[in-house]
Amino acid sequence: MPDRASLVALADAKKPLFVGIDVGGTNIKLGLVDDAGRTVGYHSVPTKAERGAEDAVARMKEGVDTLLQQAGATLADVARIGLATPGPMDLKAGILLESGNLPKWWHFPIRQRVSEACGLPVRYANDANAAAYGEFWSGAAADCHSMVLITLGTGVGGGIIVGDTLIEGAHGCGGECGHVLIDPSDDAPRDSLDKTGSLEAFCGAYAIIRRTNEALDAGRSSSLAQLREGGQKLSPLVISRAAETGDELAQEIAMETARYLALGIVTFIHTIDPDSVVIGGGVNFGGAGHPLGEEFIQRIRDEVRPRLLTSLRDTLHIDFAQLGGDAGYVGAAGLARLDHRQQK
């Protein structure tokens, strides 16, 4: 089942259809998406990255067949495939580069091979950028002209869209939102790439866990201290749950994260001046509708506003993403649709 999308019947779908494929470290999500951005069918297959890319392409082909069959559609209904994978990648050549998540897939011509296997043209994209385009096309920013998405997960990623144009960058590194710098000091924290002072070094899962452990090591009392002593490994989810049940330290950590995130958001707003800033990813402290999630996003807004140019303060829109785990395949399908329309 899709994460958040509700399925529309094939009879109600706006044609043509597009297939979106989102390759993750564990699963490959496949969605049949209509011309209005609605999900018509959903299927997923295991990535089994260790078996190599050619093996996965065969499973993607089988997955597409199953997806179409379940929805009652045929390949003739599909105009194009959108394919999203983790970076880095050579977008022009359609080749995966040295991805940390897919070690046996390096330098694989994935766009061409998926296209050959499935018999359709393929639009290839970075997964975070595809997710951004998904939220822009039919999620949290569906009524916007421009958007910055920041995803909080193990790392901090994102994507930027200005007027229907996805900022993919001259070398496929546009919208690497976790790698903007927010601290100039040499002893600033380091991120997953061993870089100091990046947004990810303050707001990535590892940073959240590190700050919590440091506070506990310094003798701070918290329900997390007992959990840790009992052998529980701290994660943003565990910390988030503690915060939701009133743990003071965990709530402080959440609000600190909101403050650091705000610094990055101010930078994006003064660079792009988008209609909307969207916060996605799993590390959302309960997310939309949850009291702590709402406090988290309100804290972000409260920290951003006074740092903005005066003329931007009353136009601020910062909200949670809406598509959850569906954003990647929906956005990949949406980018395939853009290509299809441009080449018609």
Place this chain on the structure above:
Amino acid sequence: MPDRASLVALADAKKPLFVGIDVGGTNIKLGLVDDAGRTVGYHSVPTKAERGAEDAVARMKEGVDTLLQQAGATLADVARIGLATPGPMDLKAGILLESGNLPKWWHFPIRQRVSEACGLPVRYANDANAAAYGEFWSGAAADCHSMVLITLGTGVGGGIIVGDTLIEGAHGCGGECGHVLIDPSDDAPRDSLDKTGSLEAFCGAYAIIRRTNEALDAGRSSSLAQLREGGQKLSPLVISRAAETGDELAQEIAMETARYLALGIVTFIHTIDPDSVVIGGGVNFGGAGHPLGEEFIQRIRDEVRPRLLTSLRDTLHIDFAQLGGDAGYVGAAGLARLDHRQQK
């Protein structure tokens, strides 16, 4: 005379022509620019901001007449006018907002009034964004698909172009490069808008002077100490001259500025991933061709490179701007040309 542009004869000009108008606090520069981005004619008139906007519009009209007359052209040769002013502004409405440099011009419908006075459609733009488009169209980034310009002057400004699209922003505040944040601490320096931790708070003229004064106050020996005692007011130009003649403190200040600037540039690269980063404005420590200027820009490159995502390190292009004070009117004309071509 134009600052850097060499004039081409009307007979050699590629038609149609465009008029670019760049309104500064002291002078209004007017350029007649051909379809290839070359300057055919140049004229300037005093801004006399204190007389108000309507008075300046009358001088702009006279200026355009003089400009055309001197070049041997007529209004019929001109397809459109590009008009650049300092911000903030409402681009959609074509209205100047509360500009610090033009206090008597607030809320003036400048686009419509210039269009009525001159009898041509007008494309209105922020002056820093226009300068960026000028460098992109026919200056330092003329062979690029995307570019970030950072201008170092009294303030720190800039502009961003991605694939022929100027990132003007949903509220006219795109490319406000001086207002990205590079320091999260509450006691970080403040910029001209009293905001802490912005790039401008570290690299603006005021920041450069403040750091120099602090070092001198702390007893640092420097040729600048004697100048200051002699009543000379320190400016980036005075500090730059001292550095050029071997003053150690002044050179340190220049290289510190390069380091801070590099942090902002890393952020722009990981956000936009442009083909090229261009450094413009008067505070350039001698600029291109000068030993200190070359050392300054090389220091920027050296500080940026190790902080980049690995796949971007060998693709780095950071260079000085080429159009000097002509960039604004050239870019305004170029934006007028874009509008003209889109509406043909």
